[in-house]
Amino acid sequence: MPISSSSPIDFAAIALEMRSTVARWYNAEVEIVDPNIGEQTWDEFTNTYGSSTETVLWSGKARIQPIKSETLPDLDVMQGSVRSIRVQVPYDATLPLIRKGLQVRVTDGGEDVVLEDLVFLVRGAVNSSYGWNRTIECDADIKSVA
Numbered sequence: 001m002p003i004s005s006s007s008p009i010d011f012a013a014i015a016l017e018m019r020s021t022v023a024r025w026y027n028a029e030v031e032i033v034d035p036n037i038g039e040q041t042w043d044e045f046t047n048t049y050g051s052s053t054e055t056v057l058w059s060g061k062a063r064i065q066p067i068k069s070e071t072l073p074d075l076d077v078m079q080g081s082v083r084s085i086r087v088q089v090p091y092d093a094t095l096p097l098i099r100k101g102l103q104v105r106v107t108d109g110g111e112d113v114v115l116e117d118l119v120f121l122v123r124g125a126v127n128s129s130y131g132w133n134r135t136i137e138c139d140a141d142i143k144s145v146a
Helices: 011-023 113-117
Strands: 028-034 055-071 081-090 103-108 119-124 133-141
Touching (some): 011 133, 055 103
Antiparallel strands (some): 028 055, 028 103, 055 081, 103 119, 119 133
16 A cells, blocks of 8 residues: 555554564563662661662563674783673553663573573663664673673
8 A cells, every 4th residue: 555645654553563563573581670779778887778679670571682792802811791782672651761770681581591691781772763662772791690
């Protein structure tokens, strides 16, 4: 069916269709975690806060994809490697802004269980105006495991 240049595009209808299409590619499970939010108790005797538990902001199906590799210099004992990762989760209007510093933890790596040993640090997650899914850009230190 041709689209007339004078007829408006129904972005909402397209987004609904595309959400179900891209969801077929989600084969992993993740949690989006805020490691800094939690109930803290002030200990007046030690003059410090007690331990805090992290807060899981969202959990569910996802697609995980490496996007590029940035390697640090080879310094023998200090060898390291940072890998950029793209995590796509279903569009959820109730999910707040996924900001830098949050973490994505893989609870089911789909076809790659090694992913379950990694924690991804969120760099940002500004989304498209189409809203088919939420794309989260992360970094993973592949020398360090969860």
